[in-house]
Amino acid sequence: MPVKCCKCDGNAVLKRPKNGEALCRQCFFSIFESEVHHTIVSNKLFKTGEKVAIAASGGKDSTVLAHVMKTLNERHKYGLELLLLSVDEGITGYRDDSLETVKRNQQQYELPLKIVSYEELYGWTMDKIVQQIGLKNNCTFCGVFRRQALDRGAMLLGVEKIVTGHNADDIAETVLMNILRGDIARLQRCTAITTGIEGSIPRSKPFKYTYEKEIVMYAYFKKLDYFSTECIYSPNAYRGHARTYLKDLESIRPSTIIDIIHSGDSLSVKGDVKLPVQGTCLRCGYISSQELCKACILLEGLNRGLPRLGIGKATAANLQTHIAKQKLKQAEDSEGEKCSGSCSCKTKFTTNDKPTYDF
Known part of the structure; x- marks a missing residue:
């Protein structure tokens, strides 16, 4: 016998990972979008008339983010000027393919697109960097260069804000990584929904409380066009170990992800701890x-x-x-x-x- 949706009389097609609710397709879409809207409004992420760049990689998170931002901007009249901003790291067989997805998204969502590349900004591609450094530690280069490349691209576009597709799983993983590394400075700010206010272009995370599994479900049921292949240089990334550990915890306690984020939000640093000066x-x-x-x-x-x-x-x-x-x-x-x-x-x-x- 079909399971009924807990919000209406329709048949349920999924069970929410976050709380176990059985939902039909339309109720899931409505709840998903409403929760993201609540996150945006309650945290005052934007002001009317702002020019906002959506960090677009072609993956599930950024594709769903672009779709939802455009939908909510029109539905709730945020008054934002939205653009897509992509970074070409120079990874043959991975980023060149995912950027083709971004270009299709540009046409599907009718949003302007700007692509900046490592080769253009730094004179290096990740392919060349990996030839020098090997597969160990290459993610350090990519992460550092990517953060700066996004800011540089945003400056070229003249935007006031950047939004990224970092989801609840990503943030919980980052909390775990910073605890394991003993990185107090990053641990203090890694759960912030908006960063970069102190100097560079502010970055916001509308998906801070959104589970990765639900983003995948949204993309699947909406039939969104996204690129699903993992980076060919990331198998040895330290984050992968944190992700595996987090998934094991989640299988025992589904609320683990949100619990870790709330713990990170509540952390404070003792007054006598010396932190880096920006x-x-x-x-x-x-x-x-x-x-x-x-x-x-x-x-x-x-x-x-x-x-x-x-x-x-x-x-x-x-x-x-x-x-x-x-x-x-x-x-x-x-x-x-x-x-x-x-x-x-x-x-x-x-x-x-x-x-x-x-x-």
């Missing part, structure tokens, strides 16, 4: 708690043929110490003469006294 990168001007941002450190290693230079705290600290020496030399020698030999570099200064490095 500044800007000396080289590119991007937000950074160090003299050089992580992207510039990683690029330095790649360009010097030392791809592991920015991997791990010790190597990054050595480069930061080197930079500190150059700043001291700059203060002592306003004429910009070459280093006296206390280090192995050649330092040159621009007319505005901003250091550049010739390693």
Whole structure:
């Protein structure tokens, strides 16, 4: 005998992973969209008239996000100007295929599309980076470069906000990863629904409380066009271990995902704990708690043929110490003469006294 929908007299087609409710297709669509709308409104994610870039990868999360944002913007009259923003990491057989999906989404949703590439921004593709670094630690490069590439693309578009498809599972995984790493600074802010307010373009997560399984169900029942293949370079990613652990916990207690997020929201750092101070990168001007941002450190290693230079705290600290020496030399020698030999570099200064490095 068919199971009845708990909201109407129709036949149920699914059981919600979040709470076990049996729902028909239309009731599921209505509840899914209403919950996302509630998240947007209750957290005041947007203001009328804002230009908002949707981070679009072609995957299920970003495809559903684009569809739902367009639907809610029209239904509830948010008054937003929506655009699609994609990053081409340069992964043959993966990103080139997923970008074809994004281009179809552009036509289906009638939204403008901007694509920025690692090769265009950094002079490297992920294919070339993996040739240098191997499959271990390559996700570090991709994650750092991608975050900055999104901001750069958003600046080119002149948008006020970026929305990403990070869902409840993603955020819970991040909480676990930061606990396991002992990364207090990131743990303090990883559950925030909006980040980047302090300097770069703010990023919001309308799917903060939305389960990944429900996003998949929504895409399936809506027959949305999305790309489902996993990145060919991610099998060894640290996040994968956190994801496996989280799925095991969820199978025992379905509320685990939301419980972890609420725990992350409630965490506080003792007053005597020293946290990084946000500044800007000396080289590119991007937000950074160090003299050089992580992207510039990683690029330095790649360009010097030392791809592991920015991997791990010790190597990054050595480069930061080197930079500190150059700043001291700059203060002592306003004429910009070459280093006296206390280090192995050649330092040159621009007319505005901003250091550049010739390693």
